[in-house]
Amino acid sequence: MKSGKLKKVGAACIAGISAVVVVGLITWILFPSEFNVFESKTYDSRFIRKAMVEHGRRDGAVIDDIIIVDIDERSIDKLGRFSEWSREYHADLIDFLNASGAKAIGFDVLFLEHGADAAADSRLVTSVRDAGNVYFAVSFGASNPDAFLPPMVSPPPDLDYERFSYAGQSRFSPSAERMEGEFTDLYNSAAGIGFSNHYPGQDGVVRSIPPMVNFANRLYPSFALAMALGLNEIDSLGINPHHIHAYAALSPLFDMPLDENGRLLINYQGPFRSFRYVSYWDVYAKRLPPAYVKDRIVLIGTSAAGLFDLRSVPVQNSYPGVEIHANLLHTITRNDYIRKLPLLSNLLIMVAISVAIAMCAIFLRLRYSAMIIVVLIFGTIYSTYLLFSHDAVWIELIRPLLSVMLSFFGIIGYRYVTEQKDKRRIKQMFQHYISTAVVDEILKRPDMLKLGGERILATAFFSDIKDFTTYSEKSSPGRLVALLNEYLSEMTDIVLHYGGYLDKYEGDAIVAIWGVPVQQDDHAIRACIAALDMQQRMRQLRKKWTKIKQPQFEIRIGINSGPMIAGNIGGRERFDYTAIGDSVNLASRLEGVNKVYNTEIIISEETREFVNHDLILRELDFIRVKGREQKVRIYEVLGAKNDPVEPEFNACLKHYSNGLEAYRLKRWVQAFDHFQNARQAAPDDGPSNELLRRCKFFIDNPDSDLKDGIFVMKGK
Numbered sequence: 001m002k003s004g005k006l007k008k009v010g011a012a013c014i015a016g017i018s019a020v021v022v023v024g025l026i027t028w029i030l031f032p033s034e035f036n037v038f039e040s041k042t043y044d045s046r047f048i049r050k051a052m053v054e055h056g057r058r059d060g061a062v063i064d065d066i067i068i069v070d071i072d073e074r075s076i077d078k079l080g081r082f083s084e085w086s087r088e089y090h091a092d093l094i095d096f097l098n099a100s101g102a103k104a105i106g107f108d109v110l111f112l113e114h115g116a117d118a119a120a121d122s123r124l125v126t127s128v129r130d131a132g133n134v135y136f137a138v139s140f141g142a143s144n145p146d147a148f149l150p151p152m153v154s155p156p157p158d159l160d161y162e163r164f165s166y167a168g169q170s171r172f173s174p175s176a177e178r179m180e181g182e183f184t185d186l187y188n189s190a191a192g193i194g195f196s197n198h199y200p201g202q203d204g205v206v207r208s209i210p211p212m213v214n215f216a217n218r219l220y221p222s223f224a225l226a227m228a229l230g231l232n233e234i235d236s237l238g239i240n241p242h243h244i245h246a247y248a249a250l251s252p253l254f255d256m257p258l259d260e261n262g263r264l265l266i267n268y269q270g271p272f273r274s275f276r277y278v279s280y281w282d283v284y285a286k287r288l289p290p291a292y293v294k295d296r297i298v299l300i301g302t303s304a305a306g307l308f309d310l311r312s313v314p315v316q317n318s319y320p321g322v323e324i325h326a327n328l329l330h331t332i333t334r335n336d337y338i339r340k341l342p343l344l345s346n347l348l349i350m351v352a353i354s355v356a357i358a359m360c361a362i363f364l365r366l367r368y369s370a371m372i373i374v375v376l377i378f379g380t381i382y383s384t385y386l387l388f389s390h391d392a393v394w395i396e397l398i399r400p401l402l403s404v405m406l407s408f409f410g411i412i413g414y415r416y417v418t419e420q421k422d423k424r425r426i427k428q429m430f431q432h433y434i435s436t437a438v439v440d441e442i443l444k445r446p447d448m449l450k451l452g453g454e455r456i457l458a459t460a461f462f463s464d465i466k467d468f469t470t471y472s473e474k475s476s477p478g479r480l481v482a483l484l485n486e487y488l489s490e491m492t493d494i495v496l497h498y499g500g501y502l503d504k505y506e507g508d509a510i511v512a513i514w515g516v517p518v519q520q521d522d523h524a525i526r527a528c529i530a531a532l533d534m535q536q537r538m539r540q541l542r543k544k545w546t547k548i549k550q551p552q553f554e555i556r557i558g559i560n561s562g563p564m565i566a567g568n569i570g571g572r573e574r575f576d577y578t579a580i581g582d583s584v585n586l587a588s589r590l591e592g593v594n595k596v597y598n599t600e601i602i603i604s605e606e607t608r609e610f611v612n613h614d615l616i617l618r619e620l621d622f623i624r625v626k627g628r629e630q631k632v633r634i635y636e637v638l639g640a641k642n643d644p645v646e647p648e649f650n651a652c653l654k655h656y657s658n659g660l661e662a663y664r665l666k667r668w669v670q671a672f673d674h675f676q677n678a679r680q681a682a683p684d685d686g687p688s689n690e691l692l693r694r695c696k697f698f699i700d701n702p703d704s705d706l707k708d709g710i711f712v713m714k715g716k
Contacts, residue, residue: 011414012355013358018410020354040203044316044387048391049388062274062275063274063277066277067278067299071109071307076306079280091124101294101298102297104227106223108300108309110180111136132191139179140176140194140195141180166221168218176195196222204312207265212225229614241262243257257339260342265339268327275326337392350403357407357408360372376515455565458583459610461587464509469509483551483553487553495510495512498530501514501577516566528614529640531557542554556594556599557601558593561607562582562586564580598689600636600637603636608635617638619633652685662674
């Protein structure tokens with residue numbers, strides 16, 4: 001893997017892991033409460049969706065393996081104010097339910113004190129003892145010295161607490177200071193008791209309960225757990241911070257998973273009345289068919305608002321407490337638990353998706369990585385909801401999403417910093433060699449610039465001052481440098497104006513490339529038009545220099561288009577962006593060919609193919625240059641297509657073309673005449689004079705021949 005890619009991979013991994021660390025620091029250490037509220041709300045929304053799906057599957061039917069006998073408004077209308085009910089009502093209810101074959105009877109009603117009617121209390125105790133399957137809810141609370149309620153160091157007197165509790169303490173279970181209630185005769189006659197405290201979350205929503213409570217050096221089960229344990233012959237109970245294991249006949253009965261706080265998540269089956277409700281009055285009046293409760297668990301509680309046993313739960317804001325116990329009992333007896341993904345698994349998920357999005361953000365363009373993060377976010381949300389609905393798995397949502405967002409924006413920040421650094425480096429590298437517009441284009445789209453070296457199709461440009469050595473020998477150094485600087489500045493401005501890359505100065509020579517570092521479809525025409533402008537500017541400079549008696553520079557230009565290698569070339573510590581290859585070398589050779597034909601601009605046939613319709617060209621010759629075996633057809637650039645041409649020069653071009661045709665056929669005399677006519681039309685025409693000289697040589701030396709019709713250049 002290249003060092004650049006390896007560096008990016010490392011940055012992505014660091015960004016992803018750092019995002020997880022920062023999110024963990026914020027959500028677990030600095031603001032755990034705020035985070036828990038947000039995460040709990042996503043948990044609630046999953047429950048609502050699950051409840052809707054489950055209800056759709058049931059087609060409106062309710063769960064009826066647990067029957068809720070509801071102390072509703074109708075029962076209160078029939079039997080009077082609930083606080084004034086005789087406890088014989090409950091005794092009659094127990095007798096009827098027991099005779100009807102109820103599997104278990106649970107009272108989510110607190111009997112804290114003896115009643116005013118001792119006979120009714122006695123009757124209730126007797127009915128409970130005779131039934132043998134009745135369970136009562138009790139309440140644990142905190143001490144209140146101001147109300148003369150000190151902490152209790154032992155259970156209420158005469159309570160058969162060893163039958164209702166387990167030895168030991170659990171640091172994951174909440175501690176209670178008091179057990180409310182003095183009606184120990186009733187509790188002792190029951191099959192079991194359990195606390196009915198709901199322990200809501202910070203936002204008041206009941207999502208889970210601690211299965212056990214520490215009180216007076218003993219562990220007391222919840223109301224639902226006490227019933228679940230009593231419904232089975234439990235041999236032993238294993239309690240640890242993450243599970244409660246129950247064994248019957250040495251076989252596992254249930255394995256209750258607990259969350260990181262030692263609490264059991266309640267698997268709510270739906271909104272209010274997801275379980276079968278019947279009115280307390282109908283049961284008391286024996287209007288309920290016995291078969292309706294046979295082999296079923298019956299819970300007695302209230303949905304009446306005036307009795308203040310309504311709670312907020314994930315699926316509903318106002319929910320009867322008795323149905324909370326029904327859901328909890330259903331969760332335990334059906335082993336239908338909600339399992340929260342462990343902390344380590346959550347961390348691994350956070351790291352995986354954070355690093356993944358960081359990889360996308362660092363290697364892909366912003367719009368693509370933004371699309372991926374949107375897909376990932378919605379995919380994560382959908383996956384967590386799907387797993388919750390189908391597999392009852394609670395995967396945290398807020399922390400992973402925060403990690404993803406933080407990782408993404410961290411990489412965006414990293415890219416901004418590094419790209420700004422790269423832009424400064426690129427600008428420093430190219431600002432003196434290419435135009436501002438090209439630099440800006442590179443900075444906007446740095447992907448266009450491949451600094452490692454690549455093969456591209458471009459146009460190479462070479463220019464040189466004619467007889468510069470002679471000028472340098474006749475001029476003082478200061479005068480020559482000043483003149484040369486003016487010349488190079490003017491020519492460089494033209495190169496940059498046409499979007500060329502100024503490769504280098506070689507003394508008085510200028511080397512430029514069109515088509516790098518940013519690709520240009522019109523690289524050849526840009527180079528040729530720049531060459532024409534240079535020659536025009538040189539004519540202006542010569543007029544200026546004549547007036548101040550400065551040397552009169554003339555320049556020769558060679559241009560060739562073709563494949564070349566462009567990139568950073570040099571040593572480990574010092575290198576330049578340049579282009580190399582045979583196509584570049586040929587442009588240098590063509591610049592020297594101007595000496596032979598006394599021309600200003602010569603291009604190759606490869607360049608002509610790009611510019612033929614835009615320029616006025618004259619075919620000069622076939623040549624073979626030094627270091628290249630293949631013949632090269634060369635052309636002179638005379639001007640742009642719409643530039644005016646003098647009639648005399650048009651005549652010269654026509655005669656030259658006819659002469660070149662005869663010359664290729666080795667008809668020396670005929671060619672001589674054509675070139676003679678061309679020279680008469682334009683006496684200073686260099687190509688006509690050169691080929692006229694050759695024709696005269698072959699006429700005077702009939703034994704000589706032009707091999708293959710190709711002129712061989714002996715020098716540069």
